[in-house]
Amino acid sequence: MKLKLILFALVTxxxxxxxxxxxxxxxxxxxxxxxxxxxxxxxxxxxxxxFLCFLINALASIWYLVKRTERSDAIAVSSAxxxxxxxxxVLLTGPIWxxxxxxxxxxWDARLTSTLVLWLIYVAYLMLRRFSASGRAPVIAAALAVFxxxxxxxxxxxxxxxxxxxxxxxxxxxxxxxxxxxxxKAFLWNMIAFTVYGLLVMWLRYRLELAERSxxxxxxxxxxxxxx
Amino acid sequence: xxxxMWAAYIVTWVVHLGYLGYLTARTGRVRREVEExxxx
Numbered sequence: 001m002k003l004k005l006i007l008f009a010l011v012t013x014x015x016x017x018x019x020x021x022x023x024x025x026x027x028x029x030x031x032x033x034x035x036x037x038x039x040x041x042x043x044x045x046x047x048x049x050x051f052l053c054f055l056i057n058a059l060a061s062i063w064y065l066v067k068r069t070e071r072s073d074a075i076a077v078s079s080a081x082x083x084x085x086x087x088x089x090v091l092l093t094g095p096i097w098x099x100x101x102x103x104x105x106x107x108w109d110a111r112l113t114s115t116l117v118l119w120l121i122y123v124a125y126l127m128l129r130r131f132s133a134s135g136r137a138p139v140i141a142a143a144l145a146v147f148x149x150x151x152x153x154x155x156x157x158x159x160x161x162x163x164x165x166x167x168x169x170x171x172x173x174x175x176x177x178x179x180x181x182x183x184x185k186a187f188l189w190n191m192i193a194f195t196v197y198g199l200l201v202m203w204l205r206y207r208l209e210l211a212e213r214s215x216x217x218x219x220x221x222x223x224x225x226x227x228x
Numbered sequence: 229x230x231x232x233m234w235a236a237y238i239v240t241w242v243v244h245l246g247y248l249g250y251l252t253a254r255t256g257r258v259r260r261e262v263e264e265x266x267x268x
Contacts (some may be wrong), residue, residue: 020237036229046240086246092243093236100232147265186230197244204251218265 012200015193022186039097045194046089058149061142069169072139073110078205080122087119110158111166
């Protein structure tokens with residue numbers, strides 16, 4: 001198990017390092033925005049990885065509501081936490097990119113607002129898991145996660161449905177959209193690198209969640225033995 | 229312009245490394261608790 005983890009981590013490190021090189025060195029400078037456009041190679045893959053984490057969270061939550069298995073609940077908590085980390089990066093890199101290009105840090109358009117709402121939903125989910133003393137908390141949180149996930153397609157589609165300050169889709173955005181082939185290669189590489197990194201962190205968090213639950217159970221058993 | 233690009237890349241890795249540090253600290257705490265349980 002430890003060898004697999006080390007190999008997984010090394011592959012991820014390689015992917016991320018080459019992704020950084022592609023983004024900063026290989027990809028050409030964009031004509032209108034200049035170097036600041038390179039934020040795209042981290043901003044979009046972070047958003048994609050956050051969406052993936054929230055999808056895993058929703059599927060694990062549905063599985064938990066149906067089967068009530070400990071492992072599905074552990075997967076749900078782990079994926080939500082990692083998703084929040086990636087979504088935080090989206091909400092931080094977005095305004096850093098917006099300031100020099102739009103002249104403002106933030107605007108309440110459909111894409112930005114729905115992304116902030118998405119982040120708040122999953123922060124609420126994690127707070128519910130962390131601070132609720134009720135034994136029903138995993139069930140309530142799973143229900144919240146299933147409904148909360150509906151915001152993900154809304155975030156994705158918001159720039160297609162509404163007129164927004166946020167740019168229209170670059171990938172699969174219809175006529176006139178698309179990337180320079182070298183930019184596309186750097187983008188694709190970082191999409192893969194961030195996905196693999198997200199899965200690695202989720203795996204680490206999942207193992208930690210299971211270990212913490214085992215320790216809690218052992219403490220509870222010990223207390224019962226001492227009480228008997 | 230380029231300072232914004234560096235800021236975004238640095239912020240990304242500060243958040244990721246911070247989270248990895250947090251996970252490492254929690255893993256260390258669990259390991260210590262497991263050791264304590266074994267010794268009891």
